[in-house]
Amino acid sequence: MLLVHSVESIRAAEQEAFARTEDGELMQRASDALATSLLCDLGHTDGTKVLILAGPGDNGGDALWAGMRLAGRGVRVWVHAVLPDRVHRAGWAACLENGATPVDHASALALMDRVDRIVDGVFGIGGHPGLPDDVLHLAEAAERSGTPVTSVDLPSGLAADGAPAHPSFRAERTVTFGSAKACQVMQPAAERCGELEVVDIGLHWAALGDAGVPMLRRWDAVDVAAAWPVPTVRSDKYSRGVLGVDAGSATYPGAGVLVAYGAAYAGTGMIRALGATEVARATLAAIPSVVTAPGRVQAWVVGSGWGDRPDGTARLADVLADHVPVLIDADGLRHVPEVTLAPEHLLTPHAGELARLLGVTRAEVEADPLGHVHRAADRWGATVLLKGATQYVATPGERTVEVAVPGPGWTAQAGSGDTLSGVCGALLAAGLPAARAAVCGASLQALTAAAEPPLPPHALAERFGVTLQRLLTDR
Incomplete structure (x- = not known):
């Protein structure tokens, strides 16, 4: 480190x-x-x-x-x-x-x-x-x-x-x-x-x-390997973590599918696709192990691909009422000012989304990412992962910002943020604190991208297991 x-x-x-x-x-x-x-x-x-x-x-x-x-x-x-x-x-x-x-x-x-x-x-x-x-x-x-x-x-x-x-x-x-x-x-x-x-x-x-x-604390591959939750002979799907996903919409069904890809290939115990019917069908077709029935979850991922959802604030409040870690991404971030958050909740904006949350310009965020990620974490009381070429994780009240392992620019494409949300959600469901889940998830994506040719997000997610095998063998 x-x-x-x-x-x-x-x-x-x-x-x-x-x-x-x-x-x-x-x-x-x-x-x-x-x-x-x-x-x-x-x-x-x-x-x-x-x-x-x-x-x-x-x-x-x-x-x-x-x-x-x-x-x-x-x-x-x-x-x-x-x-x-x-x-x-x-x-x-x-x-x-x-x-x-x-x-x-x-x-x-x-x-x-x-x-x-x-x-x-x-x-x-x-x-x-x-x-x-x-x-x-x-x-x-x-x-x-x-x-x-x-x-x-x-x-x-x-x-x-x-x-x-x-x-x-x-x-x-x-x-x-x-x-x-x-x-x-x-x-x-x-x-x-x-x-x-x-x-x-x-x-x-x-x-x-x-x-x-x-x-700042910038992580390296050894740190990720040491922090990654590894199942034991006593593990089952619940102890490995059940992730509830309400992502995507009829307009953007792919977002929900990509979240599930990230979670599945990061090793989560079970995925419950609990969003729009069209998204649940598409997710089940892509990943047959996905469950579409409601039930127990240990973490949520919400917001990716919601679009302009009229019931977004109410849906977010319902999810937060489960009192489990919640990752809020993309369109879900619009509703953050209307709810009460805590450090176990993880916001995952890029620079433009963070600028909208804070009422500043994107250029201001890019000129001072540390100041703005600290400001967001302290203002909303939640952990914040600022996505980009350098990925910063701030926890409310903490002076040190965690920085993920750097990766290549190939991940700057549509859908990468959705798969990243799935990885981080899987780690939240497995019991990692929000900051650690964020930095480990972002690092896994970066390490995989650095070892592979340019791949679309779902195909890159399919290679997460190879990266994890290499990391954990070294551990």
Whole structure:
């Protein structure tokens, strides 16, 4: 699990570490790790060439001290001080003393397609979003050259705590220190960070109390495997979970079928298709094990494909009266303001749906997904899964947002949200808390999509079992 801390927390942790270490010790730890990463990527030192773009402050210092180490190992190093009057003086002197060659802006541009690697050490977590024109020219030239870029702490130009992809360097690898940053996890900014390498430089989060609580926890496959509910020899269909589904309509019958696909192939014990007659028939034809008679359920999925349902609020209130976990998706979200919810209820909006719920624009949600998913969870008192390229799960009153395992863009198609609702509903019925059900369900879909060719949602759902087998075998 990857923990992400805010800039404010990182600053506090650095100050605590400065107080108990020798002057410059943290920078030496960081630059040593950066040099090691660069040497691994270069593969050898004989004849290899590196261009270092050094900005002001500690970020540039990390790059320069790493350059000193590379030059000492026989790498041909050129260094360009982006702001010469603010360059890290000790790092600059050490780099040149070990044989690095200083170059100006024009020479740096000319070198970009002649070196084996470019080191972006311009701006760090204190930088403003975007780049000044002269630095933007360097970033654009680096990308055009095709030479791989290693960014120090984060690609210069990105906002450490944000998701937007401001004009920035595009890194093949980002070597970051102390903790991952939000921009390295949240799309579309994360796409510009390349492969992420987090270096432990000795920050003590526990010493900060509440200030050390992470803003994000991004799950990985191992975490999903550990959390997934696995039946035992004593299990039956009821202990595995019975899921009630009221999804789809005469206009959108496929939505109900797709919810059932997600639940069935995620391993639920039983599915009761209890929506429109047309949907129940279509679901039974697709999945013969589905039951259309009412009866006991341990969770509900409602709302997908309802359309403009006049009795939607009354139907949602009836389902909530069962006092079991309820997942509310798509058209069902329109009725959320009319009912009372609790943390065991799971809302699954995409950015546009969340914007409508909160009375803001989609652009506002996309610019600040964390702020808006927190706001929705606290306002409605329910757990919220914000779907998209990065999938966020917020629980009311909790400071840390869970982030699902990332997946490819192939799942951005009609029906994917319906099958995801089915998976999450199956996990709710199996007894997982809403936040865990949401992050595990979203992760299963992403992991399956990453391992398969492009498939429509129902066909991708049919491959869930293969992914689960692989995950649980490793467990």
